[in-house]
Amino acid sequence: AQSVSQHNHHVILSEAASLELGCNYSYGGTVNLFWYVQYPGQHLQLLLKYFSGDPLVKGIKGFEAEFIKSKFSFNLRKPSVQWSDTAEYFCAVNARNSGYALNFGKGTSLLVTP
Amino acid sequence: GAVVSQHPSRVICKSGTSVKIECRSLDFQATTMFWYRQFPKQSLMLMATSNEGSKATYEQGVEKDKFLINHASLTLSTLTVTSAHPEDSSFYICSARDGSRNTIYFGEGSWLTVV
Numbered sequence: 001a002q003s004v005s006q007h008n009h010h011v012i013l014s015e016a017a018s019l020e021l022g023c024n025y026s027y028g029g030t031v032n033l034f035w036y037v038q039y040p041g042q043h044l045q046l047l048l049k050y051f052s053g054d055p056l057v058k059g060i061k062g063f064e065a066e067f068i069k070s071k072f073s074f075n076l077r078k079p080s081v082q083w084s085d086t087a088e089y090f091c092a093v094n095a096r097n098s099g100y101a102l103n104f105g106k107g108t109s110l111l112v113t114p
Numbered sequence: 115g116a117v118v119s120q121h122p123s124r125v126i127c128k129s130g131t132s133v134k135i136e137c138r139s140l141d142f143q144a145t146t147m148f149w150y151r152q153f154p155k156q157s158l159m160l161m162a163t164s165n166e167g168s169k170a171t172y173e174q175g176v177e178k179d180k181f182l183i184n185h186a187s188l189t190l191s192t193l194t195v196t197s198a199h200p201e202d203s204s205f206y207i208c209s210a211r212d213g214s215r216n217t218i219y220f221g222e223g224s225w226l227t228v229v
Contacts, residue, residue, distance in 0.1 A: 036220075044158075044207070044220035090157065099163065100211050100218060101148050106157040 002027050004093050006105035013081050013112050021076040021108050023065075023091030033074040034092040034102065035065055044090070050074065051096075061085070086112045117141065118210045120221035127198055127228055134194045135224045137208030143188035144210035149181075152205040152223070161206075164191040198228040 007022040025031065035047040048059025055067040065076045074091060088109050092102040117140040127133045137147055145166045150158040162183050163171040170183035180202075182194040191210075195202050207223040 043222040044209075046217070046219075100146055101160050101163050102158075102209075102218070103160070104150075104157045 002093075002095070002103060004091055004103050004105040006089075006091050006108050008108045009106065011108055011110045013110070015083055015112055015114055016080045017112075019076070019078040019081045019085070019110070021089055021091075021110070023074045023076065023105060025072050025074070025091075025093045027072075027093060027095055030096040031093050032096055033065075033067060034094075035059065035063070035074070035076050036090045036092060036104075038088040038090065038107075040087065047076070047089075081110075081112045083112050083114055086110060118144075118208065118219045118221040120206075120208055120224050122224060123222060124225045125227070127226070129199055129228055130197055132194055132196045133198060133226060134192055135206055135208075135226070137191045137193070137210065137221050139189045139210040139212070139219070142210075142212040142214065144191075145188060145213065147185060147191040147208055147210045148218075149183060149191070149193050150207045150209070152207060154205075158207060161193075195226065198226070200228045202226065203228045 003026045005024045033050040036044045037047050038044050047063050048057045050057045050067045058064045063078050067074050088107050090107045091105040094102050119138045121136045147164040149161045152158045160173050161176045164183045164185040166185045172178045185191040205223050208221045209218050211218050
C-alpha cells in the first residue's frame, strides 16, 4: 500500500541547532515529493518540492531536502533553525501521472527554544 | 501570489443540520480542487478530488452522500456536510491546483464543530 512515514513526531531544538526531519515513502513508480509547513494558526505553505533533476532541492527560508531514490527518502534539513521555525512540518507524496492529490505523512511538530 | 480562500474559517452547527464550506481560488482558475480532513495532531486525509464540471472522486471510506462536493466553476468548490454529527467535527482543508504554475495551494482551513 502507498504510504508516507515521518519518523519524528515531536522535535525540540535550541536556536542555531541543525535540523533534519525524516520522510520515507512506499510507492511504486515515479513520484513527486513535497514538504509543507503549517505555522501556528496559519494554513499549509509549500517549503519545497521535487519533481525531477537535481536530487538536492532548495526551498524557502533556508530549507533544503535531498531525494535518495534507493532509500525512498526525502529528508528535510536546515543548518541553523530559528525560533520562527516552530511549526508543524508535513512530507507529502503523489504518484506521477496519477493525478495531483497528495498523500501526507503524519507530520512532525518542531519546537525551537530560544 | 496565488491564494486559495476558504469560508467560513469556523462554524458551529447543530446535529442533524447541514453546513457548507466554500473554497475559492482568488487569482487563478482551478480545474482540480481537493478536500482534506485533518484530525487534531494527525495528518491530512484526502477526502475527495473535485473536478470542475464533473462529479467528484471520493476516497475509499468517504460517504459521498454525506459529504457533497460541487465544483460548478473554475474558481469555486463547495463541501456540504449533510446531517452533521458530532463525529464530523474536524478541520477541513481544501487545495487547488494552478496548472499554469504547476503548483498546489492550500486554503486556510475551516473548523467545523457539531454540537
